[in-house]
Amino acid sequence: QPLLTQPSSVSGAPGQTVTISCTGDWSNLGAGYDVHWYQQLPGEAPKLLIFGNIHRPSGVPARFSASKSGTSASLVITGLQPEDEADYYCQSYGSSWTGVNLGGGTKLTVL
Amino acid sequence: EVQLVESGGGLGVPGRSLTLSCATSGFTFSDHRMSWFRQAPGKGLEWVGFIESGRYGGTKQYAGAVTGRFTLSRDDSKGIAYLHLSGLKTEDTAMYYCTRSYGQTTHFPSWGRGTLVTVSS
Numbered sequence: 001q002p003l004l005t006q007p008s009s010v011s012g013a014p015g016q017t018v019t020i021s022c023t024g025d026w027s028n029l030g031a032g033y034d035v036h037w038y039q040q041l042p043g044e045a046p047k048l049l050i051f052g053n054i055h056r057p058s059g060v061p062a063r064f065s066a067s068k069s070g071t072s073a074s075l076v077i078t079g080l081q082p083e084d085e086a087d088y089y090c091q092s093y094g095s096s097w098t099g100v101n102l103g104g105g106t107k108l109t110v111l
Numbered sequence: 112e113v114q115l116v117e118s119g120g121g122l123g124v125p126g127r128s129l130t131l132s133c134a135t136s137g138f139t140f141s142d143h144r145m146s147w148f149r150q151a152p153g154k155g156l157e158w159v160g161f162i163e164s165g166r167y168g169g170t171k172q173y174a175g176a177v178t179g180r181f182t183l184s185r186d187d188s189k190g191i192a193y194l195h196l197s198g199l200k201t202e203d204t205a206m207y208y209c210t211r212s213y214g215q216t217t218h219f220p221s222w223g224r225g226t227l228v229t230v231s232s
Contacts, residue, residue, distance in 0.1 A: 002155065036218040038156075045208055045225055046148075046156065051218040089156055093217040099172045100146065100158035100217070 003028060004090050006103035012080045013111045020106045022073040022090030028101045033093040035073040037066055040087040040105075049088070050075065077108070085110045113137040113221045115209045120226030123199045131226055133192040133209030138221075141165055144212045145185055145192035146219060149205035149228075159207070162192065167215060199230045 005023040012018040022035060029035060034053050038046040048057055053068040063078045077084055087105045094101040119131040133145065146161035160173035162183040171183045182195040192209060206227050210219040 034217060038219075040156075045222040046219075047222070048218060048220045051220070057220060087155075091218070099174060100161070102156055102158055105155040 002104035003094055003098060003101040004092060004103035006088075006090060006106045008104070009107045009109065011109040011111055012077075014080050014082060016080050017076065017078045018080060018108065020075040020077075020088050020090075020108070022075070022103050024071050024073075024092060024094075024101065026071065027098065028071075028092045028094040029068065029073060030071040031095065035066070035068050036091045037064075037075045038089045038091065040089065042086070046089065080110055082110050084108060113211075115211065115221055115223035117207060117209050117223045117226035120207065120228045123196070123203070123228055123230045125199055125201060125230055125232050127199055128195065128197040129199065129228060131194040131196070131207055131209075131228070133194075133223060135190045135192070135209075135211070138211065140185075140190040141187040142213060144215065145183075146210045146212065147183070147192075147194050148208045148210060149203075150208070150225075151202070151205040154205075157205075159194065161212075164214070196228070201230050204228060204230045 010018050037050040039049045040046045050066040066075045089105050090103040092101045114136045116134045123129045144163050147159040149157050163170040180198045184193045206225040208225045209223040211221050212219050
């Protein structure tokens with residue numbers, strides 16, 4: 001059972017903005033652990049999209065942004081493009097007894 | 112260039128064992144925590160476990176679903192991480208991914224392409 005909660009799916013038309021939420025609790029996001037986001041294109045391994053709540057690795061377009069507040073986090077994709085159609089996962093840490101915490105994944109469909 | 116290449120997947124028999132390897136290059140292996148994730152067909156990602164670098168004592172932590180059945184190890188001299196799967200169950204069928212994270216950072220900047228394990232009688 002995923003320890004972080006994400007919507008199962010979101011959709012948007014090209015050029016639009018979509019937001020993917022990630023909700024945790026006191027043991028992970030609320031404990032101050034960073035949130036990270038991954039993009040998984042069909043048939044591929046996950047790719048780090050955002051780390052440390054807000055930071056983009058080099059090569060990730062600026063239209064991907066994220067934030068965190070309390071026990072929640074959000075990934076925002078502006079100017080949607082067809083190649084953004086993928087699964088998106090949030091990830092945090094949840095102390096020594098739960099280890100790495102993951103969201104269940106959100107399937108983004110570009111209409 | 113950082114590379115992680117998993118191998119050892121294939122058909123596993125329920126109750127038997129399998130060992131996966133993750134061969135790495137392009138970074139200082141001994142400075143990195145090595146983690147494994149898996150993804151069942153059509154399902155989401157699931158964390159399996161990690162093994163700390165020697166600097167942090169080589170501590171291991173496992174997800175509850177695999178504790179007692181899976182074992183992590185590493186060979187810093189060869190830059191290889193291992194995941195030994197024992198007592199295989201059909202629900203262990205998944206793509207298994209190897210990842211790295213520097214020190215005790217909690218994000219995973221590099222992933223292998225995965226190795227597929229299918230457990231079936």
